[in-house]
Amino acid sequence: MNPWGFRADWLELSDLVLDIDPTTLERRPVDVGHVHDVLTAQGNPWGARILASLPTDGRGSYAPAAVDALLVRCHLELQRLALELQQGARTRDRLRGLLPWVRERVEGPIRIVDVGCGIGYVLRWLAAWGELGSDVELIGCDFNLALLEEARRLARADGLSVTFLHADAFRLGVQAHVFLSTGVLHHIPAEGLAGFFGAQVAAGALAFHHADFQASPLAPVGAWVFHQARMREPLARHDGILSAIRAHSADTLLSAARAAAPAGQVEHVGSRVVPWLPVPRAMHAVVVRT
Numbered sequence: 001m002n003p004w005g006f007r008a009d010w011l012e013l014s015d016l017v018l019d020i021d022p023t024t025l026e027r028r029p030v031d032v033g034h035v036h037d038v039l040t041a042q043g044n045p046w047g048a049r050i051l052a053s054l055p056t057d058g059r060g061s062y063a064p065a066a067v068d069a070l071l072v073r074c075h076l077e078l079q080r081l082a083l084e085l086q087q088g089a090r091t092r093d094r095l096r097g098l099l100p101w102v103r104e105r106v107e108g109p110i111r112i113v114d115v116g117c118g119i120g121y122v123l124r125w126l127a128a129w130g131e132l133g134s135d136v137e138l139i140g141c142d143f144n145l146a147l148l149e150e151a152r153r154l155a156r157a158d159g160l161s162v163t164f165l166h167a168d169a170f171r172l173g174v175q176a177h178v179f180l181s182t183g184v185l186h187h188i189p190a191e192g193l194a195g196f197f198g199a200q201v202a203a204g205a206l207a208f209h210h211a212d213f214q215a216s217p218l219a220p221v222g223a224w225v226f227h228q229a230r231m232r233e234p235l236a237r238h239d240g241i242l243s244a245i246r247a248h249s250a251d252t253l254l255s256a257a258r259a260a261a262p263a264g265q266v267e268h269v270g271s272r273v274v275p276w277l278p279v280p281r282a283m284h285a286v287v288v289r290t
Contacts, residue, residue, distance in 0.1 A: 006241065006245045008246045012238075013047050014235065014239055016038065016047075016051075020143040025143055025167070027145075029062075031060055032060055033060065036048060046238060070235060071146060073236075074235055074239070075147055075150070076119065076150075077230070077231045077232065077233055078118070079119060081226070082121050082182065084230075087125075088121070088130070089125075091126065092125075092126055092131075094209050095112070095130070095178070095180075098287070101206075102178060102206050103135075106177055106206070110133075110135055112176075112177070112179075112180060113178070113179050115141060115181040115184060116142055116143075116169075116181055116183075117141060117142050117147075117164065117181075118142060118144070118147045119154065120140045120151030122180070123151075123162045124154060124155055124158065127160040127161055127162045139172070140162060140163070141164075141165050141167045141169035142164075142166070143166070152164050170202070176200075176204065177205065178207045178208065179209075180209045180211075181211070182210075182211045183211070184210065185212040185253065186212050186213060186248060190256070193252065193257075197257050197260035206290055207287070209285055209286075209288075210285060211283050211285040212247060212284070212285070213243055213244050213247040213283060214250075214270050215249045219245075220244045222244070222282065223240050223241045223243065224241050227241065250270065253268070253286040254266055254268055257286050257288050264288050264290045267287045267288070269286075269287055
């Protein structure tokens with residue numbers, strides 16, 4: 001059910017207002033007129049109204065400081081969502097199932113790398129409560145430096161041992177044994193998923209765990225209800241609904257994972273809250289041993 005007229009091929013507002021060169025990680029100006037034209041072509045007046053109040057730099061681009069402050073606020077609200085969905089505990093449980101298998105194949109520290117970690121909620125939860133073992137190193141990577149600085153601030157405040165890097169997670173120059181992500185997959189088009197998973201295989205991953213919103217007819221309505229009740233930022237509400245609409249099906253994720261790791265063990269975690277009720281879980285995950 002999608003009463004808002006959103007389409008799965010639309011970009012979220014958070015993707016429109018920030019432009020990072022994927023090679024150099026340098027920030028590029030975002031032209032206000034271009035974003036307005038994109039939203040107008042999509043027929044998305046709600047998104048246009050949300051961004052109309054975002055300050056500019058006086059030269060026709062969004063002011064970087066204003067964009068950074070807005071995205072940090074939205075990610076702090078997303079942290080509340082992750083907390084209520086127990087995403088830290090769910091990730092810990094899957095990692096505890098993977099780590100014995102990884103330890104059989106690794107000498108020395110096991111590096112767990114969070115791709116697109118944002119403000120690092122899952123890694124910080126794991127550092128505080130995960131009890132994964134003294135041989136585990138937690139590393140978060142993101143292209144957004146403002147989110148990383150907030151992640152570092154929050155980790156320091158709690159005295160947590162987590163490393164946050166402004167880097168491409170697949171070009172760290174060190175062995176990454178397990179990759180994970182939360183809420184990243186829906187940002188990738190279906191045709192790009194096999195390449196995303198394949199980059200992890202090429203980087204030497206022994207396993208990966210990627211959690212995202214679970215696609216279902218009820219997901220957009222559920223996302224609307226939750227975000228109206230829990231989120232204060234209009235951009236977070238808008239993007240939360242669009243995230244549910246853009247979410248990939250289990251079949252799409254599994255097909256891409258099998259294409260990237262044809263010899264691997266591929267598993268889907270999620271499905272229904274109660275097996276005999278047609279109520280899906282909010283999140284699901286694809287778990288692969290390469």
